[in-house]
Amino acid sequence: MIQAFIFDMDGVIVDSNPLHRVVWTEFNSQHGITTTDAMFERMYGKRTDAVIQDFFGDDLTPDDVFRLGAEKEALYREMMRPQLEISLVQGVREFMEAHQAIPMAVATNAEPANLDFVLDEAGLGKYIRFKTNGYEVALPKPAPDIYLKAAAGLGVEPKSCVVFEDSHSGVAAALAAGMKVVGITTTHEDLPGVSIRIPNFTDPALAAWLTTLS
Numbered sequence: 001m002i003q004a005f006i007f008d009m010d011g012v013i014v015d016s017n018p019l020h021r022v023v024w025t026e027f028n029s030q031h032g033i034t035t036t037d038a039m040f041e042r043m044y045g046k047r048t049d050a051v052i053q054d055f056f057g058d059d060l061t062p063d064d065v066f067r068l069g070a071e072k073e074a075l076y077r078e079m080m081r082p083q084l085e086i087s088l089v090q091g092v093r094e095f096m097e098a099h100q101a102i103p104m105a106v107a108t109n110a111e112p113a114n115l116d117f118v119l120d121e122a123g124l125g126k127y128i129r130f131k132t133n134g135y136e137v138a139l140p141k142p143a144p145d146i147y148l149k150a151a152a153g154l155g156v157e158p159k160s161c162v163v164f165e166d167s168h169s170g171v172a173a174a175l176a177a178g179m180k181v182v183g184i185t186t187t188h189e190d191l192p193g194v195s196i197r198i199p200n201f202t203d204p205a206l207a208a209w210l211t212t213l214s
Contacts, residue, residue: 001070001158001160001213001214002102002161002162002210002213002214003102003103003154003156003157003161004102004103004105004151004154004156004160004161004162005099005102005103005104005105005149005161005162005163006104006105006106006147006150006151006154006161006162006163006164006165006174006179007092007104007105007106007107007163007164008106008107008108008163008164008165008166008167008170009106009108009110009114009115009118010110010114010166011044011089011166011167011184011186011187012089012092012110012164012165012166012184012186013088013089013092013106013118013122013124013196014080014084014087014088014118014122015087015088015089016076016080016087016184017044019079019083019087019135019186020043020076021040022045022057022079023072023075023076023079023102024039024040024051024055024072026075027071027072027075028055030214031056031057031068033056035055036063036205039054039055041161042054042188043139044166044167044168044169044187045109045142045166045167045168045169045170046109046140046169046186047078047109047110047134047135047140048069048072048073048110048111049065049069050140051069052065052068052069052072053065056068058106066074066201070110073111073113073114073131074113074147075149076100076114077113077114077117080117080133081117081121084118084121084122085122088122089184089186089200089201090199090201091200091201091202091203092124092200092201093122094129095201095206096124096200096203097127099119101157103129103154103156104128104129104131104154105128105129105130105132105148105150105151105153105154106128106130106131106132106150107130107131107132107133107146107150107163108131108132108133108134108142108146109140109169109170110133110134111133111135112133112135112194115131115133115153119131124190128155129138129153129154130150132146132150132152132153133146133151134146136149137149139171139210141167141172141173142168142169142170142172142173142176143173143176144173144174144176144177144178145173147161147163147173147174147177147179148172151177151179158178158179159178159179160181162179162180162181162182162210162213163175163177163179163180163181163182164181164182164184165181165182165183165184165186165194166185166187166188166191167187167188168188168191168192168213171183171191171193172193173193175193180195180213181193181194181195182194182195182196182197182198182206183196183197183198183210184197184198184199184200185197185198185199186199186200195209196209203205
């Protein structure tokens with residue numbers, strides 16, 4: 001029986017990866033780095049500090065990593081603010097509204113400031129009883145830590161949670177936590193291990209699948 005829904009953010013609540021690609025391209029260019037498709041593939045589902053180290057090299061100091069990451073994410077929020085509403089994954093607001101009696105959490109590898117920005121600016125925070133990010137756990141996704149923390153924060157057993165994910169590392173993390181996973185195909189069509197794949201929250205297949213768990 002479902003006791004909780006846990007959402008990733010980028011690619012699940014907001015279809016932000018297209019803008020993240022634009023921002024990374026612009027930001028990297030400012031620092032003399034040419035961004036490739038292979039670099040984009042490596043960034044999905046990762047924490048910003050890990051992406052910075054990947055793109056800029058391992059010889060950066062921790063202060064450099066923090067400063068560059070903060071600059072990049074500030075640019076992202078500036079560019080996302082005027083288009084946030086139209087960038088929400090279709091049906092996510094309505095889904096949260098319809099299921100608000102079920103405890104919900106957000107568990108994302110994204111920057112804490114980005115998490116607060118999306119929930120506050122989009123007015124979705126009222127549906128979320130617990131939120132956590134990859135900087136609050138020992139290991140970020142694909143380790144299960146963040147999803148186990150979210151379940152504990154909601155006071156439910158991991159096996160009773162349904163996770164909504166779009167990235168390979170996120171799916172791996174949720175499965176490792178012993179949770180069922182709904183794949184949102186905003187980022188990848190191929191999401192091994194998920195129970196069901198849907199393009200967004202308006203897909204009638206989602207409601208039909210959820211009834212099988214009650």
